[in-house]
Amino acid sequence: MIAMVDCNSFYASCEQVFRPDLWGKPVVVLSNNDGCIIAANKEAKQLTHIPMFEAVFKIKHILIENKVTFFSSNYTLYGExxxxxxHILETFSPSVEVYSIDEAFLDVHGFTYVDLRAYGTDIKERIYRYTGLPVGVGIAPTKVLAKLANRMSKKLPEYNHVCVLDTDAKRLAALEWADIGDIWGIGSKHRKRLQAIGVFKAIDFVKLPLAWVRKEMTIVGERIWKELQGTPCIEFMEIPNPKKAIGTAKSFGQKLPDLGRIEEACAYYITEVAEVLRAQKSCATYIHVALYTNYHSTIDxxxxxxxxxxxxxPTHDTFTLITHARKALHQIYKSGYRYKKVAVNLTGLIPQSHVQGNLFEKPTKTTDTKLMQTLDVLNRKFGKTTVSSAMIGTRVKEWELVKKERSPRYTTQWRELLAIGVMG
Structure with missing residues (x-):
């Protein structure tokens, strides 16, 4: 059996943990630069006239009229x-696969004499007691069925956020309930294709001949079909595969016409992705740099x-990567424009132990792995970019993301700890 644990409205719930005055009230979280709504709690979702991913400036009056509290993205808080x-989930199973920031699979094979519903309820209650975050728990023989059980735990009140599909009768009942679009791995393209041939429910899908599924939906569709039948096909991975590319693309807080500040932003982003690169013990072969104006502007x-x-x-050295990123930036930059975004992406990733030298290149002093390790240790201990390249400069506030509505980073910054007033 496999358990899927998923935090409910994760970003919004993180904000509500430290704002009990917002419990039961509509809350939304905005994207980078406060551009659009990317997350909403159930109270906000019930306000159907608040569209997701709509530009905030177009609907801000609707949020205010409906007394919706909105926050800038606080990824430091959400990550912690x-x-x-x-960490709590690791106390429930020796094998935990972190699927995303708010989802994880737990391997519960061999829990023969365990009451799985009580087990799932214990997970839900302990996470809420220790963190204040509500979660849903789905338990089933396969990953796809566990995802479906998790969905049912939230959608059907009788489950009270814990759903266990431990018999074939329960599995078939779940397949009869689920729309084909509810199934993990069935995207919009396959959903439309299946609906066109009369497949509207998950139960209809498993009745299709396996040969048709294999031909029309490849091996991916075959695995989903078999998993819905109760046969595990999707591997359980405790250690995620190394990323094949690492990058970031963030809009500036304001439009930048000058190359100097764009270089500083680019150096900052390279610093971020280089740390991720070293964390997975990889080196990059290629660096891609892109520069954009604001295509939504009618005056620029x-x-x-x-x-x-x-x-x-190939390298994971921050300073070397910044040097080459600057060369790339100089190649594509044109004066006379106001730029909104710079993107950097590292590809051709290989294990750092597999890097071969170049007969025509002399390694520089900054390729010292110990130097990079020291930088990472200091920045983890004292905060991001505590020690960094001088190319980042001191004008971060002139180009960093707009975060006017960001909540305090309650759990990671001493100066932003939650203050509790004491009545005298």
Whole structure:
């Protein structure tokens, strides 16, 4: 059996944990630069006239009229709260696969004499007691069925956020309840294709001939079909596979016409992705840099461009990557435009132990792995970019993301700890 644990309205719930005055009230979280709504709690979702992913400036008056509290994205807070949840889950099973920031699979095979509903209820209650975050728990023989059970735990009140599909009768009842679009792995393209041939429920899908599924939906569809039949096909992975590419693309808080500040932002983003690169013990072969104006603007001239640099020797060295990113930026930058975004992406990732030298390139002093390790240790201990390249400069506030409505980082910053007033 496999358990799927999923935090309910995770971003919004993280905000409500430290704001009990917002319990039971509509809350939404905004994207980078407060651009659009990316998350909402159930109270906000019930306000159907608040569209998801709509530009905030278009609907801000609707949020205010409906007394919806909105927050800027606080990824530092969300990431730390996620770690707390995952640590709790590790006390329930020796094998935990972290699927996303708010979801995880638990291997519960061999729990023969355990009351699985009581087990799931214990998970739900302990996470809520220790973190204040509500979760749903679905338990079933396969990953796809566990995802479906998790969905049922939230959608059907009788389950009270814990659903166990431990018999074939329960499995078939779940398949009869679920729409084909509710099934994990069935995207919009396959959903429309299946509906066109009369497959509207999950039970209809499992009745299709396996040969048809294999031909029309490839091996991915075959695995989903078999998992819905109760046959495990999707591997349980405690250690995630290394990323094949690492990148970031963030809009500036304001439009930037000058190359200097764009270089500083680019250096900052390279610093971020290089840390992730080293964390998975990889080196990059290529660096891609792209530059964009704001295509939503009706008053600015528009321009975008991108280029790729092949590194002489694959590296994870921040300073070397910044040097080559600057070269790329100089190739694509044009004066006379107001830029909104720079994107960096590292590809051609290989294990750092497999890096080969270059007869025509002399390694620089900054390729010292110990130096990078020291930087990472200091920045983890004292905060991001405590020690960094001088190329980042001191004008971060002139281009960083807009975060006017960001809540305090309650769990990671001493100066932002929650203050509790004491009545005298």
């Amino acid at each position: 709260m996620s770690q707390r949840v995952m 001239k528009q321009y975008s461009n991108r280029t790729t640099i092949t590194l002489p020797i």
